[in-house]
Amino acid sequence: MTVTDAARESVASALEVDRVNSHLNPPPSYDLADHPVPTGREEVWRFTPLKRLRGLLDGEASSSALTWTTEIPAGVTLSEIDAATAREIGELAPNDRPSALAVANAASPVLLDVPADLEVEEPVVLRLHGESVDDVVWGHHVLRFGAHSKATVVLVHTGSARYSATTSVVVGDGAQVNVLTLQDWDDDAVHLGRDAIRVGRDASVRHTSISFGGDLVRLHANVEYDGPGGEAELFGLYFADEGQHLEHRLFADHTAPKTKSNVLYKGALQGQGAHTVWIGNVLIRPVAEGIETYEENRNLVLTDGCQADSVPNLEIETGEIEGAGHASATARFDDEQLFYLRSRGVSDEEARRLVLHGFFNDLIRKVGVPFLEEQITATVEDELAKNVLKGYRPATA
Amino acid sequence: MSTLEIKDLKVSVSTDDGPKEILKGVTLTIKDGETHAIMGPNGSGKSTLAYSIAGHPKYDVTGGTVTLDGEDVLAMSVDERARAGLFLAMQYPVEVPGVSVSNFMRTAKTAVDGEAPKLRTWVKDVNAAMSRMNLDATFTQRSVNEGFSGGEKKRHEIAQLELLDPKVAILDETDSGLDIDALKVVSDGVNRFREGEGKGVLLITHYTRILRYIEPDYVHVFVDGKVAEQGGPELAEQLEAEGYDKYLPAKV
Structure with a gap:
């Protein structure tokens, strides 16, 4: 069986979970043809100023890389793998053009491996630094957490680049995982990222995205569940200055019963042209009985001339759930x-x-x-x- | 020494139909160590007086003067007024999510004194003030006014009064919504403050009940944006018996 066949099969089997496709979240695919170059009119691209991607979506091949400085606690390993291995490990297939390009163009995937049953107190720290916005950099990562492991992984992005990365977070049964990604870029950086999380049975995952720097940052945090009892907390904090575009797109795909998702993103905006976008999508599939989901976005607008877009979306395919709610508020300082x-x-x-x-x-x-x-x-x-x-x-x- | 002098104070608020005058020439002097009660029917402008003295941006002062020990209060910003020695205990204290009572109190004390309080004594002082107000030790870890009961909010206001120790305290309907036990606790707090040298109190209330616990030196009846009558504590008793009817325009 070829790699492509395996991918097709895994996509097919994923779709067979049940026959609901989220209209907001197209089915994943490694095939670039399934992810055409956006025009900007698509629902999923309409908030993003495509020109400021500076050609990143053209998919220009590049051997540039970010400089990695790492702190790896004992027992945890960081290694390069090949694309086939990434798929065998169960990475989540790309669901948009930037992540498909990242998989296609990245030199070789990087695997961070936390073995089963290992509990590490010290956080894994990965510091990724870019030298210049002239560099196009593709990133392809897999964070694997074995069953019943417990670990914290922190990614810190600094410097500048035109960077597009996809990171799969594959969480084994009963594991407790905390992943934080900090975007502390220089003013001109462009960052497209997709963190796709699969939560094992009875596992819990906290994912936090903190965005301060960069000219344009557009990040996905997607979560799906491999079995009942999984819990995901998706947190975010952002502070947009003059001219910055910071976009965070969440998707909690309740693919298993008795799972939980809790989303909380808070942002502040200041200065002319500061723009933030928060999209909170939740899909409750027919199989996902007894689930609980809540998503919340709050924005504090500190000056004139800012724009905060905030769109919560709930697609509900079963009413047999514990709870589903969302809240969104954008306000100024309260006099x-x-x-x-x-x-x-x-x-x-x-x-x-x-x-x-x-x-x-x-x-x-x-x-x-x-x-x-x-x-x-x-x-x-x-x-x-x-x-x-x-x-x-x-x-x- | 502390004298709060209000002369011919005129205050408007803007409405959809243009500015509306609420205070129509208020004159009132609170001398060293005096407690003045302002009583009046709803809508007479009592709270407007309190908030105007504190400098709330919603109110436009269109005439008159307010001075504290001769200093022009109206020329000061809201925080300058507080640092000059004015304190307003609010009827509806505002929630500040994520800011702990402890952090808030320390920040306020530092601002008012111009230097940070000594850590060791400060913690003791805060705990003592809380305990006098029947607020337990964990209270200082809660966010300011968030989820507080009505009574807790008022007791928190008076705890601040004791800790910040201003020259003149303006209490805006601090008694409203309190049960009798809480009213006693709050009154005891105000009376402790009054024991300090030269402390002035402007006590705004709709009811005479609190005046049994905090005895005023003077009582002013406030009607339609002006002082309609003033007298000693006996005026409060008269109001208790007769109500405000005789000060209101005859109903048609």
Whole structure:
């Protein structure tokens, strides 16, 4: 059997789970022909300024790579594998053009392997650095967590590139997994990413996406379930400055009964042309009885000239569920909150900082990666200081 | 020394039909150590007076002056007023999600004093203030006003009053919605504050009930944006017996 045949079969068998296809999420395929170059009018591309991808979707071959600096705890391995092995491991097939291009063009897939039953306290840290936006970089990764393993993986992106990567997170039965991806790019970086997660039976996964830098960042976090009892928390935090486009697309595909998904994304925007997009898709397939899902997106708009798009979508194919809900709110600083704090002597600047801190604080604590908490909090405050606070500084400062 | 002097204060709010005058020339002086009660029917402008003194942006001051120890309060920003020694206990304290009471109190104390409080004594002071208000130790870990009961919100306001120790406290219907036990706890807190030297209190209330626990030096009856009558504590008793009817325009 050839690799292509195997792929076709796995796609076919995936589709046979039941015959519902999400109209918002086309079936996965390795075949580039199934992922035509978008025009920008497609539902899944309509929010994205395609020109600012700077030709990334043309799929130009490239041997450029990001520089990896890694901290790998004992027992965990990082290695290069071939594409066939990635499929055997059970990676999730591409579901859009950027991920299909990444698989087609990346030199060789990288496997991070956490063996079954291994519990590692120290986080796996992968620091990926790009030298220049002139470089097109393709990434193809598989994070495999064996049954009943427990680990935290942190990916930190810095520098610049035009980077498109697909990362499969394959989680064995009963494993407890925490994956965080931090986008701390330079101002000109372009980043398309798809993190596709398959949750084993009774396993739990937390995935957090934190985006501060880059000119255009468009990330998917998709989750599906390999058996009943799986739980996924999908968290996100973003702070868009002047001219930045930060887009986060979530898809919780309830492919098994008694599974849970909980999505919480919070963002702040400031400066002319700051644009954020949050799309929260949930599909509850007929088989997915007894599931629970909730998704929430909150945006704080700090200045004029920003745009926050927020679209929750629920497709429900069975009513036999525990619960399904969503919430979305986009607002400015609340004058009453600021008045309350200022009436206690707190300066306007400090009041804004407190409110913003509070807005993100709950989320930062939930992320569960202590060594990054301080950095994230500090970055949020630096971002705030950059723009919003300027006008409030005394003229003599 | 602390004297809050309000002279001929006129305040408007903007409405769909243009500006509407709420305060129509209020004159009132709270001298060193005095407690003044302002009583009046709903809609008479009592809360507007409180929020205007504190500097809420919704209210436009169109005339008159407010000074604290001779300093022009109206020229100050909201936070400058607080740092100058004014405190407003609000009728509806605002939720600030994700900001703990402990963080909030420390930030406010640092702002008001101009320096951070000494850590060791501060924690003790906060815990003592909480305990006096019948708020348990875990209360300081909760987000400011989020999920607080009505009574907890008011007790939290008075705990702040004690910790921030301003010159003049304006209490806007702090008694409303409190049961009798909570009312006593809150009144005890205000009375402890009053024991401090030269502390002024402007107590705004709809009911005479709280005046049994916090005895005012002066009572002002507030009607239609103005002080309609003033007197000593006996005026409160008269209001208790007769209500506000005689100050209101005759009903047709």
